[in-house]
Amino acid sequence: MLTYNLSKRGKTPIYEYLYKCIRDDILMGRIKAGDKLPSKRSFAKHLGVSVITVENAYTQLLIEGYVSSVEKSGFYVTSLERSGKAKGPVPKGLIEEEFEYSYFSDLRSNRLQRLNFPFSTWARLMRYTISSYDDALLKTVPYNGIYELREALCTYLHNNKGMNVEPYQIFIGSGTEYLYSRLIQLFGTDTRWAIANIGNQKIANIYDMYNAKWSFVDTDNMGPLVESLIRHRSNVVHISPANNFPIGNVMQVKRRQELLAWAEASSERYILEDDYDSEFRYRGAPIEPVYAMDTAGRVIYLNTFSKTLIPSLRISYMVLPPELVERYQKKLSFYSGTVSSIEQYTLAHFIRDGYYERHINHMRNYFRTIRESLIGAIMDSELGRISTIIEPSAGTHFLLKIDTKKKDRRLTEDIRKMDIEVAALSEYLLTRSRDTHTLVINYCGIHRDRIDETADRLAEAVLK
Amino acid sequence: MLTYNLSKRGKTPIYEYLYKCIRDDILMGRIKAGDKLPSKRSFAKHLGVSVITVENAYTQLLIEGYVSSVEKSGFYVTSLERSGKAKGPVPKGLIEEEFEYSYFSDLRSNRLQRLNFPFSTWARLMRYTISSYDDALLKTVPYNGIYELREALCTYLHNNKGMNVEPYQIFIGSGTEYLYSRLIQLFGTDTRWAIANIGNQKIANIYDMYNAKWSFVDTDNMGPLVESLIRHRSNVVHISPANNFPIGNVMQVKRRQELLAWAEASSERYILEDDYDSEFRYRGAPIEPVYAMDTAGRVIYLNTFSKTLIPSLRISYMVLPPELVERYQKKLSFYSGTVSSIEQYTLAHFIRDGYYERHINHMRNYFRTIRESLIGAIMDSELGRISTIIEPSAGTHFLLKIDTKKKDRRLTEDIRKMDIEVAALSEYLLTRSRDTHTLVINYCGIHRDRIDETADRLAEAVLK
Numbered sequence: 030m031l032t033y034n035l036s037k038r039g040k041t042p043i044y045e046y047l048y049k050c051i052r053d054d055i056l057m058g059r060i061k062a063g064d065k066l067p068s069k070r071s072f073a074k075h076l077g078v079s080v081i082t083v084e085n086a087y088t089q090l091l092i093e094g095y096v097s098s099v100e101k102s103g104f105y106v107t108s109l110e111r112s113g114k115a116k117g118p119v120p121k122g123l124i125e126e127e128f129e130y131s132y133f134s135d136l137r138s139n140r141l142q143r144l145n146f147p148f149s150t151w152a153r154l155m156r157y158t159i160s161s162y163d164d165a166l167l168k169t170v171p172y173n174g175i176y177e178l179r180e181a182l183c184t185y186l187h188n189n190k191g192m193n194v195e196p197y198q199i200f201i202g203s204g205t206e207y208l209y210s211r212l213i214q215l216f217g218t219d220t221r222w223a224i225a226n227i228g229n230q231k232i233a234n235i236y237d238m239y240n241a242k243w244s245f246v247d248t249d250n251m252g253p254l255v256e257s258l259i260r261h262r263s264n265v266v267h268i269s270p271a272n273n274f275p276i277g278n279v280m281q282v283k284r285r286q287e288l289l290a291w292a293e294a295s296s297e298r299y300i301l302e303d304d305y306d307s308e309f310r311y312r313g314a315p316i317e318p319v320y321a322m323d324t325a326g327r328v329i330y331l332n333t334f335s336k337t338l339i340p341s342l343r344i345s346y347m348v349l350p351p352e353l354v355e356r357y358q359k360k361l362s363f364y365s366g367t368v369s370s371i372e373q374y375t376l377a378h379f380i381r382d383g384y385y386e387r388h389i390n391h392m393r394n395y396f397r398t399i400r401e402s403l404i405g406a407i408m409d410s411e412l413g414r415i416s417t418i419i420e421p422s423a424g425t426h427f428l429l430k431i432d433t434k435k436k437d438r439r440l441t442e443d444i445r446k447m448d449i450e451v452a453a454l455s456e457y458l459l460t461r462s463r464d465t466h467t468l469v470i471n472y473c474g475i476h477r478d479r480i481d482e483t484a485d486r487l488a489e490a491v492l493k
Numbered sequence: 494m495l496t497y498n499l500s501k502r503g504k505t506p507i508y509e510y511l512y513k514c515i516r517d518d519i520l521m522g523r524i525k526a527g528d529k530l531p532s533k534r535s536f537a538k539h540l541g542v543s544v545i546t547v548e549n550a551y552t553q554l555l556i557e558g559y560v561s562s563v564e565k566s567g568f569y570v571t572s573l574e575r576s577g578k579a580k581g582p583v584p585k586g587l588i589e590e591e592f593e594y595s596y597f598s599d600l601r602s603n604r605l606q607r608l609n610f611p612f613s614t615w616a617r618l619m620r621y622t623i624s625s626y627d628d629a630l631l632k633t634v635p636y637n638g639i640y641e642l643r644e645a646l647c648t649y650l651h652n653n654k655g656m657n658v659e660p661y662q663i664f665i666g667s668g669t670e671y672l673y674s675r676l677i678q679l680f681g682t683d684t685r686w687a688i689a690n691i692g693n694q695k696i697a698n699i700y701d702m703y704n705a706k707w708s709f710v711d712t713d714n715m716g717p718l719v720e721s722l723i724r725h726r727s728n729v730v731h732i733s734p735a736n737n738f739p740i741g742n743v744m745q746v747k748r749r750q751e752l753l754a755w756a757e758a759s760s761e762r763y764i765l766e767d768d769y770d771s772e773f774r775y776r777g778a779p780i781e782p783v784y785a786m787d788t789a790g791r792v793i794y795l796n797t798f799s800k801t802l803i804p805s806l807r808i809s810y811m812v813l814p815p816e817l818v819e820r821y822q823k824k825l826s827f828y829s830g831t832v833s834s835i836e837q838y839t840l841a842h843f844i845r846d847g848y849y850e851r852h853i854n855h856m857r858n859y860f861r862t863i864r865e866s867l868i869g870a871i872m873d874s875e876l877g878r879i880s881t882i883i884e885p886s887a888g889t890h891f892l893l894k895i896d897t898k899k900k901d902r903r904l905t906e907d908i909r910k911m912d913i914e915v916a917a918l919s920e921y922l923l924t925r926s927r928d929t930h931t932l933v934i935n936y937c938g939i940h941r942d943r944i945d946e947t948a949d950r951l952a953e954a955v956l957k
Binding site for chain 1: 557602603605609615627668746776804835836
């Protein structure tokens with residue numbers, strides 16, 4: 030009779046251990062197909078366990094199909110196609126976790142410095158959410174987002190950006206990329222997307238993944254040119270009118286009106302306004318979005334909290350014109366929501382109670398100081414006499430144009446040797462590569478007390 | 494000279510209010526293109542404000558392109574293509590927020606009852622995360638998820654499901670649907686997906702949105718049939734072997750081996766195992782996933798926390814075989830992460846500290862009690878003598894087969910009139926519709942003290 034050492038079972042229940050022993054013997058061919066298992070009673074006696082224990086083990090084998098039961102006879106081993114122990118594939122372990130290198134200064138990433146986020150307020154609001162909304166948290170997340178958050182956003186957009194928006198127009202998603210992909214599905218495969226030929230390659234990658242039709246359109250320093258949109262027969266154009274990254278100028282009213290007129294000329298033309306960096310403006314009043322100038326429902330407005338709060342928070346939103354809301358409800362409302370309710374309620378309170386505006390103001394002042402110190406330090410250094418600062422009016426970066434013969438690639442390599450990470454403007458020219466002798470300095474994550482040293486290192490790297 | 498009532502500005506800074514007044518006059522055509530604005534000094538005197546205030550307003554108009562500056566002369570209004578006040582489109586307000594109806598008993602939704610989630614523990618771990626990981630929270634989320642969470646999942650999968658997984662194989666996403674869409678992009682447009690012809694229509698909707706090729710394949714009570722996969726020339730097949738929703742049987746070892754052999758026969762064949770409901774098993778030992786039986790790296794494993802924790806938590810994960818991990822890294826690692834770091838760290842601790850297992854055990858016992866009470870109440874009612882219970886071994890539902898002449902649609906309508914929401918089995922038959930006289934009873938969200946009354950109402954609705 031089958032014999033197993035049940036004392037080896039550790040913390041596993043006896044019946045489960047017994048089931049596993051028999052199962053493995055079946056899989057390894059040690060018990061053959063058609064073999065009859067011992068009767069429960071005699072097997073129990075043999076092993077010194079209760080009949081119930083054996084019965085439970087047999088039932089488990091039966092449920093999973095390792096044995097079949099023949100009435101008034103007993104349990105018989107099933108005929109299996111293959112044998113071999115059920116072991117998971119042993120991963121090679123070749124792909125190691127990336128070790129994240131920390132530069133002396135990283136002038137490329139959007140990582141923030143400590144103390145720039147009101148963690149304790151956030152924790153308090155989260156705790157409040159958990160204790161006050163426990164009933165709502167037990168429900169699934171609405172596909173378009175929690176009502177309270179959409180309502181808070183309406184008020185915020187009205188007071189701070191002159192936008193008239195109703196909650197039903199707002200859609201919450203786990204990141205701008207996620208919302209992009211929803212828009213691609215909303216518009217369908219016939220739509221032709223237009224991306225500025227300077228800026229962010231990622232949008233193009235996303236379109237490619239969805240097999241969407243897109244083209245780079247020509248730009249001047251104000252953004253996409255209408256004649257290029259017409260030439261490419263584009264339907265939807267991406268713009269960031271408050272801050273054309275990386276050049277950073279504000280799109281002037283003339284171009285805004287040209288684009289609006291272009292969109293209004295055909296029923297399937299839209300402007301996709303990504304307003305992601307507009308909160309950090311250092312001069313003058315906030316720029317009203319193109320959305321607020323639109324009277325015909327041709328503008329889709331997108332924004333994110335990853336930039337204004339913390340990068341690790343994955344909450345973005347978009348505002349659709351009413352016509353597209355209806356289309357979205359019909360076509361895409363079967364998708365589940367993608368942002369956990371706890372975070373949505375917490376953010377709703379954060380905005381409604383005024384913490385968000387206060388935080389934006391705090392960050393704006395912080396960035397202004399950092400920006401001025403860094404520009405001052407660079408212009409006071411050896412680098413100053415051959416450099417021109419091109420200052421966007423918003424965002425967290427400026428351009429540093431250097432009068433040098435070094436190619437852009439060489440420039441960034443030499444700077445990296447000084448333990449400073451930085452990008453050249455040419456990396457953002459998407460349709461042609463040429464040397465710009467210009468660096469894109471993102472001061473978002475620089476240590477306050479490393480500003481002078483960073484300027485000196487930049488100077489040394491460039492001039493040596 | 495232009496005159497504005499600056500006392501109406503409310504809390505707006507004077508310069509900003511002045512800028513807006515002039516801007517609106519330009520847009521409305523009250524100040525014409527080519528008009529010269531008053532000199533700063535005289536205008537300031539006229540309005541009784543400082544020169545700086547006027548200067549700031551003019552600068553803002555200049556930045557946005559409403560005026561241009563002519564050296565040694567002054568500011569001139571730009572020629573604009575169109576006029577009309579910059580007001581957002583006024584939404585019709587037609588689409589009202591959905592009022593969520595609350596049934597006496599909802600036997601369809603996955604909404605949970607209160608007190609079934611350890612909110613205070615979750616809140617405590619979140620607070621701990623915020624205070625301990627503030628530095629990590631200032632960074633962007635890795636595209637594949639936080640390492641600590643992937644590591645905790647490896648241990649959990651090993652100890653509870655017999656799966657050998659390394660952290661690099663795991664990918665975290667904001668919901669199973671999100672991960673599906675990544676897989677569709679990972680495999681590309683030539684892949685043919687197979688969905689069981691009984692179960693969840695949603696997967697088919699998602700494939701349609703991505704223009705992916707898919708087909709319903711024939712099933713028996715164990716799941717998809719290999720011959721049907723071959724006939725449809727499928728590459729990837731969806732299965733839920735621990736709980737074939739809604740029939741609910743465990744996929745027996747014979748079918749598992751058949752499917753594995755099918756997958757191994759060609760390099761582009763994979764099994765997509767959605768293990769979403771397997772934790773709630775009421776009889777016998779946990780069922781090992783097919784992933785754990787796979788020795789050739791042909792199984793993709795998917796699971797979610799929306800079902801085992803709370804529906805409003807949007808965290809799912811998938812385990813890819815090493816070969817697909819490499820492909821994913823090359824093709825899709827440009828995407829940003831979709832789950833906020835705070836929630837990922839919190840969940841990692843929740844799992845690592847044993848709260849997850851404890852919660853699963855608690856819920857399993859809770860559901861077992863509810864299930865037994867509800868089945869008991871139904872069988873004790875008038876309905877009992879014409880009903881058969883078909884009990885899946887896992888999940889949070891059972892099937893109630895009723896010996897009645899009423900059509901399925903009529904059955905659910907009559908029950909809805911008793912303020913009880915429920916689905917008929919026929920709603921899950923995706924390729925042909927026929928009356929099943931069978932209800933799918935999801936007891937996930939039923940009030941404990943409404944069980945008897947619910948059974949009585951079901952009986953009344955069916956028998957009247």
